[in-house]
Amino acid sequence: MFAFLLRRLGQAVVVMLVISLLSFSIQDELGDPLRELVGQSVSEETREELREEMGLNDPFLAQYMRFLRGALRGDLGVSYFFKRPALDVILDKLPATIDLVLAATFWILLFSVPVGVFAAVNPRHWFSNLAMGLSAVGISVPVFLTAIFLIYLFSVELGWLPSYGRGETTEIFGWETGLLTRDGLRHLLLPSISLASVILPLFVRMIRSEMMEALEAEYVRFARAKGLREGRVRMVHAFKNTLLPVITVGGVQIGIMVAYTILTETVFQWPGMGFMFLEAINRADTPLIVAYLIVVGLIFVIVNTVVDIVYGLVNPAVKLTGKPA
Amino acid sequence: MNAAPHLHSNVLRSLLRDRTAAVSAAVLCALLLAALGAPLFAPFDPWDQTQFDIMDAEIPPLGGGADARFVLGTDGMGRDMLSAMLYGAGISIVIGVFATLLQAAIGVVVGLAAGYFGGRLDSFLMRIADIQLSFTTLMVAIVILAVFQASVGLRFYEEYALVAIVLVIGIAEWPQYARTVRACALAEKKKEYVDAARVIGLPPFTILRRHILPNTFSPLLVISTVQVANAIITEASLAFLGLGMPVTKPSLGSLIRNGFEFIFSGAWWITAFPALLLVALILSINLLGDWLRDLLNPRLYRR
Numbered sequence: 001m002f003a004f005l006l007r008r009l010g011q012a013v014v015v016m017l018v019i020s021l022l023s024f025s026i027q028d029e030l031g032d033p034l035r036e037l038v039g040q041s042v043s044e045e046t047r048e049e050l051r052e053e054m055g056l057n058d059p060f061l062a063q064y065m066r067f068l069r070g071a072l073r074g075d076l077g078v079s080y081f082f083k084r085p086a087l088d089v090i091l092d093k094l095p096a097t098i099d100l101v102l103a104a105t106f107w108i109l110l111f112s113v114p115v116g117v118f119a120a121v122n123p124r125h126w127f128s129n130l131a132m133g134l135s136a137v138g139i140s141v142p143v144f145l146t147a148i149f150l151i152y153l154f155s156v157e158l159g160w161l162p163s164y165g166r167g168e169t170t171e172i173f174g175w176e177t178g179l180l181t182r183d184g185l186r187h188l189l190l191p192s193i194s195l196a197s198v199i200l201p202l203f204v205r206m207i208r209s210e211m212m213e214a215l216e217a218e219y220v221r222f223a224r225a226k227g228l229r230e231g232r233v234r235m236v237h238a239f240k241n242t243l244l245p246v247i248t249v250g251g252v253q254i255g256i257m258v259a260y261t262i263l264t265e266t267v268f269q270w271p272g273m274g275f276m277f278l279e280a281i282n283r284a285d286t287p288l289i290v291a292y293l294i295v296v297g298l299i300f301v302i303v304n305t306v307v308d309i310v311y312g313l314v315n316p317a318v319k320l321t322g323k324p325a
Numbered sequence: 326m327n328a329a330p331h332l333h334s335n336v337l338r339s340l341l342r343d344r345t346a347a348v349s350a351a352v353l354c355a356l357l358l359a360a361l362g363a364p365l366f367a368p369f370d371p372w373d374q375t376q377f378d379i380m381d382a383e384i385p386p387l388g389g390g391a392d393a394r395f396v397l398g399t400d401g402m403g404r405d406m407l408s409a410m411l412y413g414a415g416i417s418i419v420i421g422v423f424a425t426l427l428q429a430a431i432g433v434v435v436g437l438a439a440g441y442f443g444g445r446l447d448s449f450l451m452r453i454a455d456i457q458l459s460f461t462t463l464m465v466a467i468v469i470l471a472v473f474q475a476s477v478g479l480r481f482y483e484e485y486a487l488v489a490i491v492l493v494i495g496i497a498e499w500p501q502y503a504r505t506v507r508a509c510a511l512a513e514k515k516k517e518y519v520d521a522a523r524v525i526g527l528p529p530f531t532i533l534r535r536h537i538l539p540n541t542f543s544p545l546l547v548i549s550t551v552q553v554a555n556a557i558i559t560e561a562s563l564a565f566l567g568l569g570m571p572v573t574k575p576s577l578g579s580l581i582r583n584g585f586e587f588i589f590s591g592a593w594w595i596t597a598f599p600a601l602l603l604v605a606l607i608l609s610i611n612l613l614g615d616w617l618r619d620l621l622n623p624r625l626y627r628r
Contacts, residue, residue, distance in 0.1 A: 140608040140611050141607075142558045148585060149600075252458075256461050259463045259464040263562055263566065266565075266566060278467075284475055297460075
């Protein structure tokens with residue numbers, strides 16, 4: 001068990017190193033940091049002096065090591081645009097994105113399990129056909145289109161819901177959230193539904209197909225033969241086993257959801273990390289771009305590692321030894 | 326996995342029996358024909374700026390009592406929507422198909438090598454695939470294209486956007502193929518016909534190409550449909566963020582981005598028509614893919 005943990009953590013560290021190296025090498029490609037800092041008016045000699053002083057003439061690897069040491073201390077550089085530490089800027093925007101992801105996850109959990117299980121148990125029912133049809137459409141409509149459609153219908157035509165921003169927020173324990181006010185929730189409704197619309201169909205389909213496969217399995221037939229009630233066979237025997245793959249894929253999907261927040265936040269001008277990232281790209285605000293990549297990479301890696309470990313704990317078939325399988 | 330033998334027989338009959346699949350196939354064929362034949366059918370050339378006039382901007386589609394020249398109306402530059410959409414669909418399809426071919430090329434080579442030779446090579450390649458998969462394609466594409474756009478300048482970018490997008494989506498998604506092909510190769514290499522081929526002294530490359538590769542085709546076909554649809558969605562999303570095809574040579578996604586600016590002023594058609602076309606295209610590919618998967622995987626869900 002301990003060896004498994006160590007191996008998994010080692011892998012996570014390697015991935016983070018790769019991410020940091022790639023993010024850092026972007027810095028060279030996007031403009032000259034000196035010009036961003038001092039402008040055009042400084043003479044060539046002062047410029048060269050400053051370059052030397054800031055270490056911009058050092059070899060790549062030396063610069064990277066310095067960046068890495070800074071990153072470990074939580075110093076990811078200073079945003080050109082905001083003139084503040086990049087990490088602080090991101091942490092300011094993080095709560096808005098987390099609100100959005102939480103609300104979308106809520107929709108997904110609320111609908112995917114009952115609908116998926118129902119469709120597996122009653123494959124010929126009209127509701128199952130409807131649900132599967134809708135999920136095929138859901139997979140085929142890009143997130144930003146869902147978002148535009150919702151805005152057009154509910155904001156432009158009907159005027160029921162706001163089309164941009166977060167609305168009123170409250171602060172609890174230093175966490176600025178829109179989940180506790182009516183206005184905040186009204187603003188959250190459309191963005192969270194469009195974010196959920198990408199992942200929800202995938203979950204419904206996956207839960208349905210895993211559940212159908214489980215219902216065909218020997219142990220389910222045996223449980224029935226033993227005379228257990230159908231409800232118990234379905235929920236305790238079949239459903240429990242469909243949860244395993246759902247955990248793994250679910251974890252990956254959370255990572256994907258973070259990427260999709262860029263699209264959703266852009267359409268709704270939601271003041272979160274994703275919208276900030278796109279603005280940073282348009283402003284060529286390199287330190288902020290690099291910091292965003294590192295923070296998001298870290299979120300991915302942590303989620304994936306936790307999912308792997310949970311999966312290893314839940315699934316008795318995974319050997320928790322240090323040896324590769 | 327091993328469902329290939331009856332692939333060519335009965336396919337057409339099965340397609341015609343399944344109403345959803347038949348309709349999807351018809352829609353997809355019509356769209357392909359219209360998009361790839363766009364230079365023949367389209368009333369205007371949407372890539373030629375001299376052909377449109379700003380005075381024609383934002384004309385609503387027919388039925389709104391407007392100009393008979395523009396069946397589906399015009400956009401903010403006075404460009405005919407129908408022509409722009411036909412050409413745009415062509416670009417979206419080209420990107421989807423070529424990006425998928427690139428993924429398949431890389432993925433098949435890596436997957437065959439990993440599955441057949443096994444051992445260290447296998448764990449090394451699959452580790453790389455895991456790492457690649459842990460970066461979402463959309464995210465990778467946004468970053469790379471943004472850097473590319475910033476470092477080469479907009480004019481050059483407009484010229485080479487198509488190639489760049491195909492490369493990025495193609496390279497970011499290869500693990501999907503590599504994993505599938507590897508799983509097949511692992512299963513196939515244990516079979517007797519591979520042993521027989523080895524015993525008569527065929528070199529590994531020939532065994533892989535002539536014996537194992539053909540047996541991976543049916544799962545490859547199934548993921549290919551999904552991958553083409555996903556590549557088209559990814560390009561559309563990138564275009565919406567301003568990182569896909571430029572407005573001068575718009576894909577369906579660029580047209581939608583272009584139209585979004587007008588949606589609050591009531592010019593809904595600039596967004597709605599390309600959006601409908603995009604969804605019809607992706608939906609028909611996905612539904613055909615679903616049908617294909619059920620066809621090639623008869624083991625599942627047939628009670």
